[in-house]
Every structure is written in C-alpha cells, then in structure tokens.
Amino acid sequence: MNRHTKEKFIKYILFLIALVSVIVLGLIVFSLFREGLPIFKKIGLADFLLGLEWYPTSEPPLFGILPLIVGSLIVTLISTIIAVPLGVLSAIYIAEIAPAVLKEIFKSIIELLAGLPSVVLGFFGMIVVAPWLQETFDLPTGLNIINASAILAIMAIPTISSISEDALYAVPREFKEASYALGATKFETIIRVILPSALSGVSTAVILGMSRAIGETMVVLMVAGGAAAIPESLFDSVRPMTASIAAEMGEAPYRSAHYSALFATGIVLFFLALVFNMIADYVSNKYKQVGSATL
Amino acid sequence: MAEIQERSMKWRYIRQSLFFGVLRLSMLLIALALGGILFYIIINGIGAVSWEFITQPPTDSMTKGGIMPAILGTLYLTCGAIAVGLPLGIISAIYLTEYARQGRLVRIIRIGVNCLAGVPSVVFGLFGLGFFVVFLGFGSSILAGSLTLGFLILPTIIGAAEEALKAVPQTFREASLALGVSKWQTTLRIVLPTAVPGIMTGSILGIGRAAGETAPIMFTAAAFFTAKLPGSIFDEVMALPYHIYVLATAGTNIEQTRPLQYGTVLVLVALVLGIDLLAIVIRSRMRKQKRW
Numbered sequence: 087m088n089r090h091t092k093e094k095f096i097k098y099i100l101f102l103i104a105l106v107s108v109i110v111l112g113l114i115v116f117s118l119f120r121e122g123l124p125i126f127k128k129i130g131l132a133d134f135l136l137g138l139e140w141y142p143t144s145e146p147p148l149f150g151i152l153p154l155i156v157g158s159l160i161v162t163l164i165s166t167i168i169a170v171p172l173g174v175l176s177a178i179y180i181a182e183i184a185p186a187v188l189k190e191i192f193k194s195i196i197e198l199l200a201g202l203p204s205v206v207l208g209f210f211g212m213i214v215v216a217p218w219l220q221e222t223f224d225l226p227t228g229l230n231i232i233n234a235s236a237i238l239a240i241m242a243i244p245t246i247s248s249i250s251e252d253a254l255y256a257v258p259r260e261f262k263e264a265s266y267a268l269g270a271t272k273f274e275t276i277i278r279v280i281l282p283s284a285l286s287g288v289s290t291a292v293i294l295g296m297s298r299a300i301g302e303t304m305v306v307l308m309v310a311g312g313a314a315a316i317p318e319s320l321f322d323s324v325r326p327m328t329a330s331i332a333a334e335m336g337e338a339p340y341r342s343a344h345y346s347a348l349f350a351t352g353i354v355l356f357f358l359a360l361v362f363n364m365i366a367d368y369v370s371n372k373y374k375q376v377g378s379a380t381l
Numbered sequence: 382m383a384e385i386q387e388r389s390m391k392w393r394y395i396r397q398s399l400f401f402g403v404l405r406l407s408m409l410l411i412a413l414a415l416g417g418i419l420f421y422i423i424i425n426g427i428g429a430v431s432w433e434f435i436t437q438p439p440t441d442s443m444t445k446g447g448i449m450p451a452i453l454g455t456l457y458l459t460c461g462a463i464a465v466g467l468p469l470g471i472i473s474a475i476y477l478t479e480y481a482r483q484g485r486l487v488r489i490i491r492i493g494v495n496c497l498a499g500v501p502s503v504v505f506g507l508f509g510l511g512f513f514v515v516f517l518g519f520g521s522s523i524l525a526g527s528l529t530l531g532f533l534i535l536p537t538i539i540g541a542a543e544e545a546l547k548a549v550p551q552t553f554r555e556a557s558l559a560l561g562v563s564k565w566q567t568t569l570r571i572v573l574p575t576a577v578p579g580i581m582t583g584s585i586l587g588i589g590r591a592a593g594e595t596a597p598i599m600f601t602a603a604a605f606f607t608a609k610l611p612g613s614i615f616d617e618v619m620a621l622p623y624h625i626y627v628l629a630t631a632g633t634n635i636e637q638t639r640p641l642q643y644g645t646v647l648v649l650v651a652l653v654l655g656i657d658l659l660a661i662v663i664r665s666r667m668r669k670q671k672r673w
Contacts, residue, residue, distance in 0.1 A: 089563060092563075092565075093563055093564055093565060096565045097480050100472060100475060100476040100480055101476055101480070101481075101486075103469060103472045103473060103476065104472065104473040104476035104477060104481075104490055105490065105493075106469050106473065106535070107473065107490060107493040107494045107497050107535060107536065107539070108489060108490060108493035110497060110532050110535070111493050111496055111497055111500075113508065113512055114500060114504065114505075114508040114512075116512075117507070117508050117510075117511030117512040117516065118504070118507060118508065118511065120511060120516070121507075121510075121511045121515070171407065172407045172410060172411060175403060175404050175407035175408075176404075176407045176408045176411050178404055179404040179405060179407065179408045180408070183401060183404060184408075190665065192408055192412065194658075194661050195411065195412050195415055196411070197586070197657060197661060198415060198654055198657055198658070198661075199411065199414070199415045201586070201589050201590070201593070201653055201654055201656075201657040202415075202418065202593075202650070202653070202654070203592075203593025203594070203595070203622055203649060203650070203653055204502075204593070204594075204595065204596075205593070205595045205622040205623075205625050205626055205649075206418075206422070206593070206625070206646055206649060206650055207418070208626075209625055209629055209642070209646055210418055210421070210422075212629060212630075213629075214421060240414055240418075243411060247411075271393050271394065271396075271397050272397060273393075273396055273397035273400045273401070274393070274397075276400075277400075294499075297499050300501070301499075301500070301501025301502065301503070301504070302501070302502075303501070303502055303503040303595070303596035304595045304596060304622075304626065307626075308626070308629065308630060328501060328503045328596070331503050331506075331507065332503055332506070332596055332599060335506075335507075335510070335599070335600050336599070336600070340515075348507075349507055349511065352503070352504050352507040355501055355503070355504055356500065356501070356504050359499050359500060359501050359504070360496060360499065362499065363495060363496055363498075363499035367492075367495055
C-alpha cells in the first residue's frame with residue numbers, strides 16, 4: 087500500500103469513528119421509539135400529551151402527562167428566574183472587574199459548583215432546605231416547587247456563568263476602548279456596549295442553562311415532592327417528567343403499558359431538550375458578533 | 382452649569398459603585414452557596430467516615446457497616462466510561478480538527494455532538510435500558526452502565542480534545558509536514574503529544590461527571606444491594622450516587638441511617654471534587670509553563 091492510499095484509508099477510518107456521536111444519537115431515538123411507541127396503540131397522542139391525570143397503576147390506568155410537562159416547565163422557569171441574574175452578574179464580575187488573583191479563584195469555584203453531583207444537591211435540598219422551608223412558612227411539606235427550583239438554579243448557574251463569561255471575553259477590545267474614549271464610565275461601558283455585543287452568547291448561555299434544568303433528574307426526584315397534579319401555588323409539590331421516569335421505571339413491569347408510557351415521556355423530554363439546543367445553536371450562529379466591523 | 386455637570390458626574394459614579402456592589406454580591410452569594418454546602422457535608426459526614434466505613438461492606442440490611450462495594454462499583458463504572466468515551470472522543474476530535482474539511486458531513490457531525498451534549502441524563506438511562514440492557518441483552522450490568530456513561534461524557538471529551546488540538550500552533554504541523562512527514566504521522570507524533578495535557582485536563586472534568594451521575598445508571602447497572610462483589614462485567618454493581626439515593630429515600634429506616642448517608646455523600650463529593658480539583662490545578666500549572 088503506497089503512502090497516499092494509506093493516508094486516505096486512515097482518513098476514512100477516522101471519519102467512521104467520528105460518526106459515532108451521530109450514530110449514538112440515532113440509537114437513542116431508535117430505542118426511545120421502539121420501547122415508547124406501543125403506548126400509542128392504547129391511547130391517542132393528544133390524550134397522552136394533554137391528559138390531566140397520571141395514574142399509571144390504577145385500574146384502568148390513566149396516562150396523561152400534562153401535569154408532568156407542567157411540572158418540568160414550572161421548575162425550569164423559576165430556576166431560570168433565580169439563576170440568570172446570578173449567573174450573568176457573576177460572569178460580568180469575573181470577566182470585567184475582578185482582580186487577576188480572585189478571577190482564577192472564582193472561576194474554580196464556578197467549576198467546582200458545576201462538579202457537585204446532582205444526587206448530593208438533591209440530598210442537601212431534602213435534608214436542609216425542605217425542613218427549613220416547612221418550618222419558616224408553616225407548610226405541609228418542604229418538598230415543593232420553590233425548593234426544587236432553588237436547587238436547580240444552583241446547577242444552572244455554572245452553565246450560565248461560564249458560557250456568558252466566554253461571550254463577554256469575545257467582545258472586541260476596540261468597543262471598550264471607543265466607549266472609554268467617549269468619556270463613558272466603566273458601568274456605562276458594560277451596560278451599553280459590552281453586554282449588548284455579548285447578547286447572543288449570553289442568550290445561548292441562558293438557553294443551555296434552561297436545557298440543563300429541564301433535563302435534571304435527581305434534584306427534582308428527591309426535592310420536588312412528586313405530586314402528579316397541576317400546581318396552584320409555588321409551595322405545591324410537582325412531579326416533573328424526569329422524576330416520574332426515574333421513580334417509576336424500576337417498578338413498571340417490562341414491556342407493560344406503564345413501561346411504554348415512561349419511554350414515551352422520555353421521547354417528549356428528548357425533543358424538548360433538542361428544541362432548546364437547536365434554539366441555542368441558532369441564536370449563537372445567527373447573532374454572532376464577528377470582529378468589530380459588523381456593528 | 383458646571384455644578385449640574387459635576388452633580389451628574391457624581392451620580393454616574395454612584396451608579397457605578399452600586400452596580401459593582403451588586404456584581405460582587407452575586408459572586409459572593411455563589412461562593413457562599415458552594416462553601417455552605419461543602420461545609421455542611423463535611424461537618425456532618427466526617428464523623429461517619431472511618432477506615433472501616435471505606436473498606437467494609439454494608440451489614441444489617443444496610444443500616445450499619447461500610448460502603449466498600451459502592452466505592453468499588455463507582456470506580457468500575459467510571460473506568461468503563463473512560464475506556465468507552467476517551468478513545469472515541471479523542472479520535473472524533475482529531476478527525477474534526479485535523480482532517481475534516483468544512484462541508485455538509487462535518488456540519489452533521491457537529492450537530493450530532495451538540496445534540497448529544499444536550500440529551501438529559503435520564504434519557505441516556507432510558508437509551509441504556511432500551512438498547513444495551515434489552516436490545517443487546519447485556520442485562521443490568523457494569524458493561525451496560527459503562528457504555529451508557531461513556532456515551533454521556535463523549536461530547537465533553539470531544540469538546541475538550543478539540544480545544545486542546547486547536548491550541549497546538551499551526552507552525553508545529555507545518556514544520557513537520559515540510560520535513561516530508563505524512564499527515565497521520567504528524568498528527569500522531571507531533572500534534573497529539575503536544576495536546577495531551579490539555580486533552581487530559583478537559584476530560585478529567587467529564588470523568589468527574591461520570592462518577593457522580595445517578596440517573597443513567599439507575600436502570601442500566603446499579604443494584605440496591607449486592608451480597609457479593611461483581612465477578613464479571615455482566616454483573617450488577619452498587620454505586621455511590623445510587624446508594625445515597627436509596628438510603629435517603631427508600632431505606633427501611635431513613636432516620637437511623639442518616640450518618641451512613643452523610644458519610645456516603647462526603648465520600649462521593651471528595652471523590653468527584655478531588656478529580657475536578659486535580660484538573661483545575663494541573664491546568665493552571667500548564668498555563669504558567671506554556672512554552673509557545
């Protein structure tokens with residue numbers, strides 16, 4: 087084999103191996119549909135998605151996942167409301183005003199926070215936050231939307247902070263210098279110049295943070311309380327999709343309707359997360375600040 | 382006129398100080414959250430952790446004894462995940478940075494990697510159950526769990542490796558190619574060794590994640606309790622994260638096993654954050670020693 091053919095051969099082998107991500111993605115879809123689709127022989131898609139009652143073990147079983155979808159969305163939304171200001175502001179602090187020594191320390195703190203296993207945070211929410219909430223607000227249970235959202239926010243903050251920070255660094259230096267030259271203060275420069283130029287990166291960060299929160303399992307499983315009903319207040323318990331899957335899969339008989347319904351819930355979750363990522367991808371490509379000439 | 386200007390100038394700086402105060406406060410809050418959680422875990426867990434706790438199996442239906450099988454199980458699963466994720470991730474990154482030309486195929490691979498990074502961990506668990514456990518018939522086992530975790534960390538490793546490969550100066554490649562060395566030899570002998578430290582630190586963060594994940598192994602590998610240590614890769618194992626979940630929510634006597642729970646949490650946190658801290662320290666060393 088001469089050198090040229092050998093190089094070509096190597097290139098093809100590498101290409102085939104690089105395809106593994108795409109193949110795994112395909113296999114995920116294949117497995118979810120293979121195990122999940124049988125439920126739609128028993129129940130229509132609309133009844134499944136919009137049904138208000140999730141009683142998978144009653145007789146006859148009811149498989150309406152709307153309360154689970156609402157549960158997932160509400161904890162994601164509230165955790166985003168908590169995490170976005172903290173994440174973005176800490177990113178601005180690290181990128182723009184922190185002294186060099188503190189910068190490294192705070193970046194490590196953000197990274198360590200990202201490294202905390204979700205089951206540990208869930209445990210903390212159960213043992214510390216829940217009893218405190220219950221006593222302070224005199225609630226029947228501390229395992230509720232607020233608790234789960236607060237803990238989820240802790241998980242989303244590192245994602246939002248680190249990606250926003252990268253976006254802030256990417257703002258061309260000339261922008262800052264031009265703003266200072268016009269007599270703007272540092273604060274005015276950050277708010278009027280740097281943040282708007284980094285907006286696409288920051289939005290991407292927020293969307294990826296939300297995608298992390300909606301897919302998070304252990305925290306909501308341990309802390310959200312597990313009531314499969316549409317919540318009426320922020321102190322109500324909910325059962326997000328991920329929690330339902332994790333809690334019930336162990337007990338659902340193999341290839342039963344319940345088992346299928348859980349896989350079908352996984353399909354919904356998969357596509358929801360996919361949509362979040364597509365939007366993030368679109369935003370970061372479409373509104374990317376390329377060099378200083380495009381403004 | 383001058384007075385007005387001065388007042389507005391003053392106001393502009395007051396606003397700035399206020400804003401900087403808010404920035405510092407948010408950073409402080411985040412640091413306190415991490416510090417508070419770690420402090421609480423260490424204070425409560427340190428009393429439970431002893432040599433026996435780490436080296437003995439659980440006894441009395443998991444209300445006493447140690448967590449050795451869970452530690453071992455987590456190590457097996459993590460090593461398995463590395464064996465799956467690391468080679469595939471590095472080779473994918475080599476293809477993407479060194480070989481691929483921009484085109485539709487590369488775009489598809491990139492989208493695939495991005496999407497994979499966004500798949501929720503519990504969906505990975507369902508995939509592992511549906512594909513490895515059921516379709517391929519591995520059963521709930523170390524093998525199925527390792528494969529699931531390996532694919533879970535694949536995007537992290539690809540990202541880390543790509544960044545490290547891109548950081549290798551173009552001149553290195555050009556010098557090697559100019560000497561008549563083939564592209565593959567250049568990649569293997571020049572580019573890859575230069576990028577290895579970067580690849581490692583980035584990957585370690587992914588490995589820490591694999592060690593701490595619960596949802597992907599719940600249906601694919603983790604056992605509530607095993608009397609014996611696993612004999613082959615087709616056996617179920619106990620694992621630290623799952624052990625915490627079980628003790629804290631489904632144990633027969635949750636209050637009584639509280640010390641065991643704190644101890645297990647401390648061991649897991651020490652393991653995972655120890656791995657992460659290692660990566661952070663190596664990386665900051667590397668930055669200082671960079672020669673080009």
